[in-house]
Amino acid sequence: MKKIILLVLLTTALNFSLMAQSNVKIYKLSAYGIKPNSGKNTTPLLTSLLKEIKSKTSDLDKVIIQFEKGRYDFYPEGAIKREYYISNHDQDNPKIVGIEIEKFNNITLIGKGTDLMFHGRMLPLALIESSNVKIKDLSIDFEKPQITQVKIISNDTTAGNIVFETAPWVKYKLKDSTFYNTGEGWEMQPTSGIAFENGTKHIIFNSGDIRVGTKSVSEVSPGKIKAYHWKNKKLISGTVIAMRSWHRPAPGIFVHKGKNISFENVKVHYAEGMGLLAQLTENIYMDGFGVCLRGKNDPRYFTTQADATHFSGCKGEIISKNGLYEGMMDDAINIHGTYLKITKKLDDHTVIANYMHEQSYGFDWGNIQDTVQFIQSKTMELWNAKNTIAAIKPILRNSTDPIKEFKIEFTKALDPVIDPSKQDIGIENLSWTPSVVFTGNTIRNNRARGALFSTPKPTLVANNLFDHTSGCAILLCGDSNGWYETGSCRDITIRDNKFVNALTSMYQFTSAIISIYPEIPDLTNQKKYFHSGIRILNNQFDTFDQPILYAKSVDGLVFTGNKIQTNKEYPAFHSNKKRFLFERVIGVDFSDNKVDGKPIEML
Structure with a gap:
């Protein structure tokens, strides 16, 4: 006991000493x-x-x-x-x-x-x-956003022309009958747009990304532009459009x-x-x-x-x-890692691996002693054996080049089946994966999707309001083929959230309000399961359409205590006509769920 007291006194004295040295x-x-x-x-x-x-x-x-x-x-x-x-x-x-x-x-x-x-x-x-x-x-x-806000003044759907008015802060010029938004040291021609309801600021139902009429235009009067080849019957007078490019x-x-x-x-x-x-x-x-x-x-x-x-x-x-x-042009939150693709196997311990997506490269990927795992890209199946980085070094042709390629040596010999000459293989860094708490947030009136989570660590999504997310509200994904964004969810709880009229437009991976949609090119030959440990509990779904939950390649899915309330605020339009659509899903616990106050079965 005396030794413990002495240790505490010494620790306290050291802390006070450090505090005294700091300012x-x-x-x-x-x-x-x-x-x-x-x-x-x-x-x-x-x-x-x-x-x-x-x-x-x-x-x-x-x-x-x-x-x-x-x-x-x-x-x-x-x-x-x-x-x-x-x-x-x-x-x-x-x-x-x-x-x-x-x-x-x-x-x-x-x-x-x-x-x-x-x-x-x-x-x-x-x-x-x-x-x-x-x-x-x-x-x-x-002061001058690159997104151009305009309002539809008139829409002649027969002639195929629209007159729009720029917001007061927008500066523009017309060059060769093309509309350019101009700012402080920049100019750009908008090529796409998102249409909003005037007043509510909800995105127009079933509109998604729209083509905007910025070519073949003329000025009617200052701030008012006529687009001669812009036809879209959904853009009624008063509609507000955020016209934009795809640059970020x-x-x-x-x-x-x-x-x-x-x-x-x-x-x-x-x-x-x-x-x-x-x-x-x-x-x-x-x-x-x-x-x-x-x-x-x-x-x-x-x-x-x-x-x-x-x-x-x-x-x-x-x-x-x-x-x-x-009002953002994409998701509220997206959490993921990045798969590297193995391009060459040098020996049974060493590989060459690359960043693959054009918007993700140039930064470090891993450190010595990081734990990694390997995935078959076509079936998105993981090898059970994990490994550890013994050495990692960027491969640069010139010293000023950004990092795109690594030489990686592992502590343990690689399984002979990990062979990039026979199949596409990705590497995931498990050491750089976070736990997540996403609670008490409001997500509304945005493009694409609400929240994306791709981490094997414990994740809690609770007490949030998803209000008119134009795509799905929650997406659990994973992709080692296009975006190369890791990875599988192993322990996620989605509870006590409210979903109001999600899924009013179609975007990538938006098969239901909650969409568990890993990108798996060869699902037929998949033997293992990508996601697991998913619990969807006590949520409120207010919806005008059918799809509530889509799940693909899941082992262990709980959907209990959820309430669905239907409304007629928009017409049903989604191609998925099932409230619950599962592909390769096992270990399902589906109980105590209601639609309009009545118990509902899964199928």
């Missing part, structure tokens, strides 16, 4: 001439101050940077340029960075309701190789190789890529994070160009609670 350094930006509502370019001033702070800070110091409430403008002039390879984004470089927090430990940015307004094409906030970072009470937006150069917030990253009451109102993209990061906490409009009176109908939040190759835990995700 809390508070930097009020107004004291350094960085003041709100000035209209001045904050970019070079804050960049210079961060560099100065870094030079005076030790790893034991805690840094607090305080904004005053108000608007701060960030312009590309004076910004740093960085070569970042960002998962699931366009790999064009360099990126123009507004605020870079690089290799900081223990730093907090406090906004006090600060509005960070960016100009041109920028990556607003980059958190690079930093730990114990907290971002609090601020918002990110752009940079997210609003980029986190790379971080640890213990926290966002509290942070909002992203627009980004030309995703709202938040984190890769190779351990432990991410979001409370009150939003990719959202500026309230009910915001004249915009859209937020980000792609996903609201996206996590690639992360580990530890990802917690998202009390968030609001609306």
Whole structure:
């Protein structure tokens, strides 16, 4: 007992000693001439101050940077340029960075309701190789979004022409009878669009991605454009359209190789890529994070160009609670790793493996001692035997090339059947897979899907509202053939959520409100099962159509205590006419479910 007491006293003394050596350094930006509502370019001033702070800070110091409430403008002039390879984004470089927090430990940015307004094409906030970072009470937006918002004034479906009116903030020009949205140092021709109901901001029923009339146009009057070859009977007068391209150069917030990253009451109102993209990061906490409009009176109908939040190759835990995700052009959250494809087997311990998707390469994939497993791409069957990385090295033709290929040596000899000359084989890094808590969030009025989860670690999806997600509300996927996004879910609970009129349009993998849809090219010859341990409990489904649950290649599926309430708000249209459609599913527990108050059987 005396030894234990002595150890506690020594530990306490050491902790106090470390605390005494550390300092809390508070930097009020107004004291350094960085003041709100000035209209001045904050970019070079804050960049210079961060560099100065870094030079005076030790790893034991805690840094607090305080904004005053108000608007701060960030312009590309004076910004740093960085070569970042960002998962699931366009790999064009360099990126123009507004605020870079690089290799900081223990730093907090406090906004006090600060509005960070960016100009041109920028990556607003980059958190690079930093730990114990907290971002609090601020918002990110752009003065001139690349998405063009217009309203339909008239639609002559017989003649095949439409007159639309640009939103007041939109600047444009006509060149060779083609409409171009113009901004600060950029211009673009929109090629696609999402149509919203005027007022409700729901996406127009059964519309999906629409063609927009930006060719063969003329100006009727300032702000009013006539498109002569645009025919779509669903676009009634008053319909609001977010016209866009498919480019996604940079997210609003980029986190790379971080640890213990926290966002509290942070909002992203627009980004030309995703709202938040984190890769190779351990432990991410979001409370009150939003990719959202500026309230009910915001004249915009859209937020980000792609996903609201996206996590690639992360580990530890990802917690998202009390968030609001609306108006984005893709999913609210997507969590996955990346399969490498084995292209060559050098010997029984060593392979060459590649990144395969054009938007995912250029960053590390694994470390020595990471645990991996192998998958047959056509059947998506895993080999039971796992292995460990003994050595991993990027293969570069030139020193400036981005990472696309690795030479990987494993501690144990590979099974002879792992042979890329005979079949396509993927590798998954199991060490970089997170547990997930996604609770108390609202997802509404967005394109494509609600939430995507692809991790074998425990995942809880609870007490969320999925309101008019135009595709499926929840997707459990996995794909070693196209997107190369890992992996199988082994322990996921989806409970106490409310789903309101999901699945109003068709997108990829949207076979039901909850769609368990791994991409399996050869399901017929699959012998094992991809997903397992899926529990769907006590949820409320308000729906106008049939499909509730689609499941493919699952061993162990519980669907109990769920209530389905039907309505007539839209006509049924989905090609899947079954409430529950299963393909290669075993171990099903289906009980105590009701439709309109009456018990329902699975089939």
